[in-house]
Amino acid sequence: GAGVSQTPSNKVTEKGKYVELRCDPISGHTALYWYRQSLGQGPEFLIYFQGTGAADDSGLPNDRFFAVRPEGSVSTLKIQRTERGDSAVYLCASSSTGGETQYFGPGTRLLVL
């Protein structure tokens, strides 16, 4: 079956702009996670959704970052007033309810100039 998909694969924007990153999880997976991976680092947790609700957003770095999952499937990570330090790969993962393994998408490479 289809894996986790993310769009766009690459995004270049200017400092101060607004960006949206999309994640389409594996069909039937109720749990969805966003991570951020900086160069030379491992993925770092941002936010977790169970269904439509954000059950844990403790990893979001500040209030410029926000994520939604209105219908319990596709999720959008939104970044306002982007800064150069936001440049990273944003990874999305999904798992089944109570699932022990998270399956990752290919990521979105965000570059803020």
Added chain:
Amino acid sequence: AQKVTQAQTEISVVEKEDVTLDCVYETRDTTYYLFWYKQPPSGELVFLIRRNSFDEQNEISGRYSWNFQKSTSSFNFTITASQVVDSAVYFCALGVYSGGYQKVTFGIGTKLQVIP
């Protein structure tokens, strides 16, 4: 707090050599999961293996094997007869349940280069 340490940041081996990637973890939880993921140059994290804290049995899958030792809090990964296609960054990760879901902490990764 959970912590995963991958002390080897980069390893180079010649094709057909065996290589072991080290992983040491820290947690106060008695129930947890350990993972290895592979990240090839394309960037996607590929799941390789999951092991729960109650199962210390080693596992072999083809050229891959994993050695889990709770006594030393280690979960090492060995590739036998390495191939160029094994070149990638490998991440060890630790998952613990908190608030009804599994929060995963990743190590910094070990970049493996297999030279033909």
